[in-house]
Amino acid sequence: MKYIYEQIQLITQYRYLLTLIQWDMETEMPPAAQDQTASAVSFVSEKMYDVMTNDAFISELEKYETAEETSQIERKMIEELLLDVRKMNRIPKDEYVEYQELLNYAHAIWVKAKAEADFAQFEPTLTKIIQYQKKLIEYYGYEAHPYDALLNEYERGLTVKKLDQLFSLLKERLLPLLKRIQTSGITITGDCFTTGVYSIEQQKEFCTWIAAYLGFDYDAGVLKESAHPFSMSLNKKNVRMTTHYHENNLESSISSTIHETGHSLYEQGVADFLVGTFLDEGTSLGIHESQSRFYENIVGKDIRFWEPIFPKLQAHFPDQLENISCTEFVQSMNRVQAGPIRIEADELTYPFHVMIRYEIEKMLFEEKITVSEIPNIWNKLYKEYLGLDIENDAKGVLQDVHWSMGSFGYFPTYVIGSAYASQFTHIMERDIDMDEALSSDLKQILDYLREHVHQYGKSKTADEIIREFTGELFNPEYYIAYLYEKFSKVYQLSE
Amino acid sequence: MKYIYEQIQLITQYRYLLTLIQWDMETEMPPAAQDQTASAVSFVSEKMYDVMTNDAFISELEKYETAEETSQIERKMIEELLLDVRKMNRIPKDEYVEYQELLNYAHAIWVKAKAEADFAQFEPTLTKIIQYQKKLIEYYGYEAHPYDALLNEYERGLTVKKLDQLFSLLKERLLPLLKRIQTSGITITGDCFTTGVYSIEQQKEFCTWIAAYLGFDYDAGVLKESAHPFSMSLNKKNVRMTTHYHENNLESSISSTIHETGHSLYEQGVADFLVGTFLDEGTSLGIHESQSRFYENIVGKDIRFWEPIFPKLQAHFPDQLENISCTEFVQSMNRVQAGPIRIEADELTYPFHVMIRYEIEKMLFEEKITVSEIPNIWNKLYKEYLGLDIENDAKGVLQDVHWSMGSFGYFPTYVIGSAYASQFTHIMERDIDMDEALSSDLKQILDYLREHVHQYGKSKTADEIIREFTGELFNPEYYIAYLYEKFSKVYQLSE
Numbered sequence A, B: 001m002k003y004i005y006e007q008i009q010l011i012t013q014y015r016y017l018l019t020l021i022q023w024d025m026e027t028e029m030p031p032a033a034q035d036q037t038a039s040a041v042s043f044v045s046e047k048m049y050d051v052m053t054n055d056a057f058i059s060e061l062e063k064y065e066t067a068e069e070t071s072q073i074e075r076k077m078i079e080e081l082l083l084d085v086r087k088m089n090r091i092p093k094d095e096y097v098e099y100q101e102l103l104n105y106a107h108a109i110w111v112k113a114k115a116e117a118d119f120a121q122f123e124p125t126l127t128k129i130i131q132y133q134k135k136l137i138e139y140y141g142y143e144a145h146p147y148d149a150l151l152n153e154y155e156r157g158l159t160v161k162k163l164d165q166l167f168s169l170l171k172e173r174l175l176p177l178l179k180r181i182q183t184s185g186i187t188i189t190g191d192c193f194t195t196g197v198y199s200i201e202q203q204k205e206f207c208t209w210i211a212a213y214l215g216f217d218y219d220a221g222v223l224k225e226s227a228h229p230f231s232m233s234l235n236k237k238n239v240r241m242t243t244h245y246h247e248n249n250l251e252s253s254i255s256s257t258i259h260e261t262g263h264s265l266y267e268q269g270v271a272d273f274l275v276g277t278f279l280d281e282g283t284s285l286g287i288h289e290s291q292s293r294f295y296e297n298i299v300g301k302d303i304r305f306w307e308p309i310f311p312k313l314q315a316h317f318p319d320q321l322e323n324i325s326c327t328e329f330v331q332s333m334n335r336v337q338a339g340p341i342r343i344e345a346d347e348l349t350y351p352f353h354v355m356i357r358y359e360i361e362k363m364l365f366e367e368k369i370t371v372s373e374i375p376n377i378w379n380k381l382y383k384e385y386l387g388l389d390i391e392n393d394a395k396g397v398l399q400d401v402h403w404s405m406g407s408f409g410y411f412p413t414y415v416i417g418s419a420y421a422s423q424f425t426h427i428m429e430r431d432i433d434m435d436e437a438l439s440s441d442l443k444q445i446l447d448y449l450r451e452h453v454h455q456y457g458k459s460k461t462a463d464e465i466i467r468e469f470t471g472e473l474f475n476p477e478y479y480i481a482y483l484y485e486k487f488s489k490v491y492q493l494s495e
Helices: A001-029 A031-052 A055-067 A072-090 A093-113 A120-139 A146-154 A159-180 A200-214 A250-268 A285-299 A311-316 A326-335 A350-365 A371-386 A410-429 A434-442 A442-452 A454-459 A462-470 A478-491 B001-026 B031-052 B057-063 B072-088 B094-114 B118-142 B144-154 B160-182 B200-212 B250-268 B285-299 B310-316 B326-333 B352-363 B373-385 B411-431 B434-440 B444-450 B454-459 B462-470 B479-491
Strands: A221-225 A229-236 A238-243 B219-225 B230-233 B238-245
Touching: A001 A031, A001 A055, A001 A072, A001 A229, A001 A238, A001 B001, A001 B144, A031 A072, A031 A093, A031 B238, A055 A072, A055 B219, A072 A454, A072 B072, A093 A120, A120 A146, A120 A350, A120 A371, A120 B219, A120 B444, A146 A159, A146 A350, A146 A410, A146 B434, A159 A478, A200 A250, A200 A311, A200 A442, A221 A250, A229 A250, A229 B031, A238 A250, A238 A350, A238 B031, A250 A285, A250 A326, A250 A442, A250 A454, A285 A410, A285 A442, A285 A462, A285 B144, A311 A326, A326 B144, A350 A371, A350 A410, A371 B219, A410 A462, A410 B444, A434 A442, A442 A462, A454 A462, A462 B057, B001 B031, B001 B230, B001 B238, B031 B072, B031 B094, B057 B072, B072 B118, B072 B454, B118 B144, B118 B352, B118 B373, B144 B160, B144 B352, B144 B411, B160 B352, B160 B479, B200 B219, B200 B250, B219 B250, B230 B250, B230 B434, B238 B250, B238 B454, B250 B285, B250 B326, B250 B444, B285 B411, B285 B444, B285 B462, B310 B326, B310 B479, B326 B444, B326 B479, B352 B373, B352 B411, B411 B444, B411 B462, B434 B444, B444 B454, B444 B462
Parallel strands: A221 A238, B219 B238
Antiparallel strands: A229 A238, B230 B238
16 A cells, blocks of 8 residues: 555656646746747656556555455545546557647647637647547547547546436526526616726735635635636645736626635645545536536625625725615626627526537537538527627637647536536525625635535545435536526516 | 767756746745645655766766767766766765755745744754755865855855955955945935835836846746745746835835846847757856846946936836936935845945855854854944944844755855956947947847857856956956946045
């Protein structure tokens, strides 16, 4: 077992280095340093590969997997390691390293293509990435559908079958709600977020404060800026997140900050004793998104949360907000308005953005479409689901960073996470006085999530967490009910 | 030779990682991540040690050192590598790794001791660091004086003998000048830098601009903030520097930015073909300081430099500067006023700050004093040279970060560098129209320094650069003449 812990120590060091390089790359690296950084990523990735695919390590893991003296937590640790190690082992080293190099350059190519709204520039690179994904599918294996192999990477056990069911349910139940809102005669604008210039310094001060207000521990974390907000954890005492500030948009920085804080609170809340066991991080993307979207939408757009702190926000932007009431402000946050950009979407149209990406990815791995067809299909689906005409590739198919990072099968976790969040909230409302917690004791909520979700890290799977927390399996009805209840109220729909 | 290049590639990767970790540690790392970061430094340092002390590498270097087919640049590369490799080889691995760990914690201990102005807190750690330095001296060896072994680490060939001569010359010639200034009846204040509040945002904007104005390439570099301004290079396309901003001090951010820009211009100016040869960085600390102090003092405090850009600065701080003339502003920058803090010192008292540190370090390695005696001696010497009473340890012996980093023998390079800068300027004035260059064509100066200094990286030693550039050996008379001429004018002293 000593040997296993030594290897975990190595893996942990290489992971720290890779994460630090990535953090630097996305927040600080000057453009001309791209080559050096790419070469460093390849270098460390190769070292990581060597540790993970070392035969002695695998046999040691297999030896202790079922040994009697192995404790329960070690069993879990070995199980998780074996999953990763076996998958890594199926990828030939040269393909793995070549792919890391491809990804290193893909980001810059995507950035340029997006800036010039030209999918054709990104197409050859995307084609190569997808070719590798198809190889991965063969290496990893699957039972029912090739795309399952990728979905499983981000949310264990997630399949096309489950997602087809979920998305057809959402289509069936949410499209009518959307239609009722669109024909309700009530129009809510977001004007209070876009009136004149919102000083970046003031936004920064407020966002820095609100992260701490939610429980973010600056002693063990950093909030910084980057083009695309994200979070990453070097370990639970070294959690990094970013937001972005736009002078003409107050909403974007606040909601991004709250969203990323949700991710960070999860990582900062992993139990201390899991450090060094390979299990000291969030268990799945779905659970991660459940935390970020819970804070962003369920906490961060609730009048009870805003009432005590709205005067503080007003004091930061007296010119723009002095004549706005807290009720109007929160109502604006909850307006429903279909738009082309996923990360700016309201809660109700959001699942449809994800659905479009899911359907395209599924078709790609079913070999039903080619890469060059993606933009047309993208635009067609946006018209079909949301009635939108997509102006150009930058506001369409090129908007997200994910594909340039090789993340196929990732998008569905956003909807899954939102749905988990509703299911969790349903139980939370039973155990906690939400009026009190949201208005004056957010720590109650954090403690509750720490107890039922955060502390476990990867020592429990997503399914285990959901079952033990809520007493049932994943159930999307809570998500639909939450959206119905919330938006019926916002748009004064009769029952 | 292929094997040697592979090892250089490895060394370069580990150096990149160590530098990146250090950059993160000093600019971003949250406090609780100290342990993780320290462990990463140890991990990578050990890898680096293993590459550097690998027997096969050393024999390969020795084989090619004198081989006929070895090109001139490769010969230089091997020579530099052998110097480092042989030194590293003399240090036992466990001592090396243990020392890296000690240094990782020393910084935080020093920070706390300084914050609480309490040398006693830092003393045990400093004692350990000095013990290791003494071991290093034995491992490295020396001819005349133990301290020479350390001085040589920062400026090759520098010895106590040379520095004793230099400092006694400076004492003999500069103390009388200082006295004349102090009794000249002319008082110049720095009030224009400390009138009210100078917005950090405005300072940031101006400093960001002035670095580019001097030639800093943001495509290949980063300017950021940290408590103590510094520069480091990941490679020539990835140069990082920091400055600091104080609301009540305009001078500090400007002069720190210009100083660090001098360092960065050097690193960004190394010839492309040296990348990957181990020679692609500044050749010595003395030459490095010659560039930073040249820009800080000789360019950055010259009226010809400021005249065209002063209106821009005024526009950033209209309330504080509208009634100040450029002449008054530059005069304030050149005021002579003995104070306790080295990094705030004027050009004339600066060498005495360094001299005090030099004398203390020399006594330490001569075993003439113990660590606990340092504060008293420090205070005594400040009284003797600069007539100052030191208020507390924070403003005295704890002010500099260097000792906590194990940098003994480093301080003298600041004076050496200032002296080099004067010697270089003497020649530059012969070749360049300085009026024109300073007021409207700084690129002339940068190109000239690139030609005579920057491009060579480590492919020439400091001595070679000085000799080939100026046609003579290092000669401190230029430094003394420069200070006499400049301050006689500022303080209207008769010849």
